[in-house]
Amino acid sequence: MVLKVFRWSPGFRERIQRFWVPAKEGMTVLDALVDAQRRLDSTLAFRYACRVGMCGSCGMVINGRERWACRTLLKSLKTRIVTVRPLYHFPLIRDLVVDLAPLAEQAARVGAAFVPKEEPAAFAQVGADALERQRIDPAIECIGCGMCVSACTMVANDERFPGPAALNRLFTLDTDRRDAGHADRAAVLLSEDTLMRCHTQANCTDVCPMEISPTASILALRRRAVRGLLG
Amino acid sequence: MPKRPRRILRRRWATTEGWRGTRAGMWAWLVQRAAAIALLAVIVLHVRTPYWRGVQMTLLALVLAHGLLGARAIVLDFGLPVRWHRLLLVIAVALAAVIFAAVWGWRWS
Numbered sequence: 181m182v183l184k185v186f187r188w189s190p191g192f193r194e195r196i197q198r199f200w201v202p203a204k205e206g207m208t209v210l211d212a213l214v215d216a217q218r219r220l221d222s223t224l225a226f227r228y229a230c231r232v233g234m235c236g237s238c239g240m241v242i243n244g245r246e247r248w249a250c251r252t253l254l255k256s257l258k259t260r261i262v263t264v265r266p267l268y269h270f271p272l273i274r275d276l277v278v279d280l281a282p283l284a285e286q287a288a289r290v291g292a293a294f295v296p297k298e299e300p301a302a303f304a305q306v307g308a309d310a311l312e313r314q315r316i317d318p319a320i321e322c323i324g325c326g327m328c329v330s331a332c333t334m335v336a337n338d339e340r341f342p343g344p345a346a347l348n349r350l351f352t353l354d355t356d357r358r359d360a361g362h363a364d365r366a367a368v369l370l371s372e373d374t375l376m377r378c379h380t381q382a383n384c385t386d387v388c389p390m391e392i393s394p395t396a397s398i399l400a401l402r403r404r405a406v407r408g409l410l411g
Numbered sequence: 412m413p414k415r416p417r418r419i420l421r422r423r424w425a426t427t428e429g430w431r432g433t434r435a436g437m438w439a440w441l442v443q444r445a446a447a448i449a450l451l452a453v454i455v456l457h458v459r460t461p462y463w464r465g466v467q468m469t470l471l472a473l474v475l476a477h478g479l480l481g482a483r484a485i486v487l488d489f490g491l492p493v494r495w496h497r498l499l500l501v502i503a504v505a506l507a508a509v510i511f512a513a514v515w516g517w518r519w520s
Binding site for chain 1: 417418419420421422428430431432433434435436437439440484487488489490492493494496
């Protein structure tokens with residue numbers, strides 16, 4: 181099989197480098213990249229850690245779509261030519277490695293961090309059967325891989341749009357009654373470049389490896405904001 | 412040491428790679444917007460030539476595409492599970508085809 185890999189490093193022009201890698205049964209895109217790095221070009225840079233689909237470090241754009249390399253079988257791509265590019269909308273560091281710092285920066289900018297109440301209960305419990313818990317649960321498994329931000333076309337067009345990951349986190353906090361920051365975030369949520377900027381294309385939902393739907397979180401926040409405006 | 416400008420990749424829409432992997436929700440959004448722009452031109456044409464069948468058919472097709480994809484977006488806004496968005500697109504397209512065929516049979520065949 182042919183691996184077409186995006187190559188770039190500071191001071192050099194970008195290019196696509198081809199690697200011929202023998203495809204084996206059960207081989208993933210990450211396996212192919214490791215093989216290319218070990219046998220053909222040790223300067224090829226990419227990030228991975230757990231190799232088993234837990235950490236999200238190996239998120240990249242494979243054949244035009246955001247996927248994690250460690251869980252993408254070559255066989256599943258149904259082609260002998262596989263194109264691998266770094267995630268979009270993040271600062272490039274080198275080759276397939278991007279700087280994921282904007283994920284945390286955008287979350288901080290919209291206040292997507294827990295705000296404790298002045299006198300918190302000693303141990304605030306939210307029961308497993310509580311409606312609040314059931315609403316939050318599907319949205320809390322984010323592993324910060326950045327694939328949703330890469331897939332979002334609105335992030336590409338509006339730098340002030342915080343992106344799906346930050347807004348999904350914001351939804352979990354805004355639904356949590358133990359959090360005291362709801363009122364402070366209202367102005368941010370209603371600003372022109374936040375909730376209203378999402379065009380419900382659901383690209384983020386389609387690519388999330390944890391099957392979270394940031395689109396659903398954004399729509400829920402939007403309904404809540406509109407209800408707040410109407411009183 | 413001077414700080415280098417940040418290099419951020421964006422999809423290049425003028426390339427095939429930029430469109431590769433484009434998903435259903437994106438197509439639904441794009442077609443609805445494109446239909447809105449096309450409607451402006453076709454409505455003007457329709458006012459000038461109200462009995463020209465080709466314009467009537469184009470107008471109906473655009474109205475159906477724009478309206479039904481808009482309805483899809485509205486039901487998602489109102490809380491229908493986002494996981495259904497592809498199914499909703501299929502329903503919108505199928506409904507548009509059925510209505511178009513029904514009007515064709517009634518008025519133009």
